[in-house]
Amino acid sequence: MHMANYIMKLAQNVKVRQRVVATAVTYMRRVYTRRSMSEYDPRLVAPTCLYLASKAEESTVQARLLVFYIKKLSSDEKYRYEIKDILEMEMKILEALNYYLVVFHPYRTLSPLLQDAGMNDMSMTQLSWGLVNDTYKMDLILTHPPYLIALACIYIASVYREKDITTWFEELRVDMNVVKNISMEILDFYENKMIADERISTAFLKLALKP
Secondary structure (H helix, E strand, O other): OHHHHHHHHHHHHHOOOHHHHHHHHHHHHHHOOOOOOOOOOHHHHHHHHHHHHHHHOOOOOOHHHHHHHHHHHOOOHHHOOOHHHHHHHHHHHHHHOOOOOOOOOOHHHHHHHHHHOOOOOHHHHHHHHHHHHHHOOOOHHHHOOHHHHHHHHHHHHHHHOOOOOHHHHHHHOOOHHHHHHHHHHHHHHHHHOOOOHHHHHHHHHHHHHOO
16 A cells, blocks of 8 residues: 555656556556565565556656656655666566556446446546545455446445435346445455554565565
8 A cells, every 4th residue: 555655646746647557556466466575676666667557558757757756755865766777677577467568447437337327426426436546555456357346436435425326236237245345345444544654664674674
C-alpha cells in the first residue's frame, strides 16, 4: 500500500491519468508474485513500473522527468535514482512479467454497469470510481476478475447512499456471495489501512541490511 501511494504521488507530479497509475500498481504487484523485495528494491521498482505503464498506456513520461521527481520526493541520497537505474530495472521487470503487459481494469465495466443500474449520477460515479481507485492499494486485481471488483464497488456505494438495487443484481445473475466477500475485503482494508510510518521505515531498513 505504501509503494502504491508512492506511485500515486509520482504520477501526480508527472501528470498522468489514473489508468496509468492502476497499470503501474498492477505491474508492481505482479512482479512481487515472482520476485523478492530483497532482490528487487521496491523504491526502484515502483517508479520503474510507472515509467513502463506510461508507455504501455500510450501516455509516455520522459525518464528524466521521472528521475527529477524521484529525487525531489526522496529524503535519502541512496534512493535518488538516475535514468540508467530506471532503464536497467525496466528490463528486469519486463523479464519478471514475461513481457506480458496487458491489464484489464474494473474501470472498463464500471461506467456501463452504473448506467445499466440507473446510478450514473455524479455522486454515485465519483464514489464508485474512488472505491475502485483504492482497490489498487490491495491485491484484488490479482485475485478477482475486474468486473466483480467493479460490482463490489457499486454494491458498497449503493449501500452507503441507501439505494436499493437488489433487483438489478438479481437480474445480473452474478454470485452475490462473491460480490459481498470482495466488498468485505474492501471494507476491511479501510479499517486496517493506517500503517505507522515507523513500521514501514523499519521494514525498509531490514531490506537494506540484507546481503
